[in-house]
Amino acid sequence: MIVELASNSERKMAQALIEARGLAFEECVDVTYGIYESEQLVATGSRAGNILKMLALAPEHQGGSVLGELATELVMSGLRAGHESLFVYTKPEFVLSFQALNFTLLAHQEKVALLEYGQGLTKWLESKKGLMRPGLNGAVVVNCNPFTNGHLYLIENAAQRVDSLYVFVVKEDRSVFPFNMRYWLVEQGVRHISNAVLLDTSHYIVSGATFPTYFLKKDDPIARIQMELDVTLFASRIAPYFGITRRFVGTEPNCALTGGYNAAMLRTLPAHGIELQVVERKQTDTGVISASKVRELVGQGDLARLADYVPTTTRTFLESDEAAPIRERLQQDFRNRALNGC
Template sequence: MIVELALNSERRAARALIEASGLAFEDNVDVMYGMYENGELVATGARAGNILKMLALAPDHQGGSVLGELVTELVASGQRAGHESLFVYTKPEFVVSFQALNFSLLARQDKVALLEYGKGLARWLESKRGLVRPGLNGAVVVNCNPFTNGHLYLIENAARRVDNLYVFVVREDRSVFPFDVRYRLVEQGVRHIPNAIQLDTSRYIVSGATFPTYFLKKDDPVARIQMELDVTLFAAKIAPFFGITRRFVGTEPNCPLTGGYNLAMQRLLPTHGIELEIIERKQAATGVISASRVRELIGRGDLAALAEYVPPTTLAYLESDAAGPIRARLQDDFRNSSPRGC
């Protein structure tokens, strides 16, 4: 029988089983379930949002029906919470077991595989079919927190090197500037580029499913694994749909995590027939243009200095009443020395 694990003693037992299985334990989950046999916890798993995680079974309970029962309960909890598709990480040797439970493989690397329950990726791609164009196609993936002259420089240069440039804007809201603002600022900033095709990433590029540590200042093996999964998913599933054979990034002198992501692309994209082109970052008089520098200037209240760093459309928004809450938040962060991402 599957039961919810809510007591501290139950969570400690789950942690022991999870870590004994070679997985990392994470406290931040919506629900955790387990199965006991003769008073001993023999299986456990958790859900955080639409991600199933920390699925662990005692060695003598692997290969039977326990995994299916546990996953069924977790999927049901996710559906009750309103998630139409769910994701799971597992070891590559367990991929077949999850496929038997109606999960589809999205990406794998040497230690971890990512699978999806539901048809989310297929539906998302089909919804973008009208954007598919013939020719030499490239892509950039941007967060734009907010959209800067550096982003514009990258997109303009990339667009000149391909017939069509797909500009993927990261949908997940882990940024100071919410997605709708970031998307609109990109849209306004690239209107003059006729071959730029803008779209959101849904949950399939640099998202909580494929890259939950993307906005953390932490370069550890977990982050490397997530980077490789994200790059592989893009290269194996998304790029072929749009006919993308080039991906463009800027040089990254300041942010080790983003720099590591660039290195992962250098290693993995060519194995899928995708060329990575690295474009030298645009410089301002005071150094490299970055979104973090823009946020710092806003935090300092130095809006006059922003004209060198952002396009007129972004500047107009930053100076507007609509951006007032964001300016206040950044100024509060600056006073409390709380930096937010690269």
């Protein structure tokens, strides 16, 4: 019988089982379920949003029906919560077990496999069918928090090297500027680039679904594994649909994370017939242009200096009444850091 594990004692039992199976326990989940046998917890699993995680079974229940019962309950809870697709990342040796439960393999890396319950990727791709273009196609993936002259320079440069350039704007909302705002700023900023095709990334490029961590060992190169999984999904499922054979990135002298992602693309893309082209970052007299620098200037209330860092469309927005909540938040963050000596 499957029950929800809600009390502290039940959660501790789940944690013990999870850690006994070599997985990492995570506190932040929406729901945790368990299966008992003779008052002993023999299986547990959790859901955080649309991601199933921390599925752990006692050794004697490996390969039986328990995994199916647990995964089915987690999927149903996700569907009841309004998620059309559910994701699970697991070790490659368990892929067949999840495929037997109607999960579809999206991508895998030597230590990680990402599967989806539902037809989310297929539906997302089909919804973009009208954006398909013939010829030599390239892609850039941008977050744009917010859209800067650096982003504009990369897109303009890349657009000159292909017939059509797909500009994927990261949809996951973990930025100061929400997705709709970021997308609109990119849209306004690239209107003059006739061969730029703008679209979102849904769950399938740079998202919580493509960046697993909980079952990786402490000595695993976690960031590298996550990045390679994300790049593999792009290269094997998304790029072929749009006929993309080039991906463009800017040089990254400051951010180790972004630099690592560029390195992951260099390792992974060529095997899928995709060429990585690196564009030298645009700079001002004071250094490279970055969205973090723009946020810093807004936080300092120094809007006059924005002209060197952002296109007119972004600057006009940042000075508008609509952007007032963003300015206030950044300025409060700046004051807090100053008080804390950061």
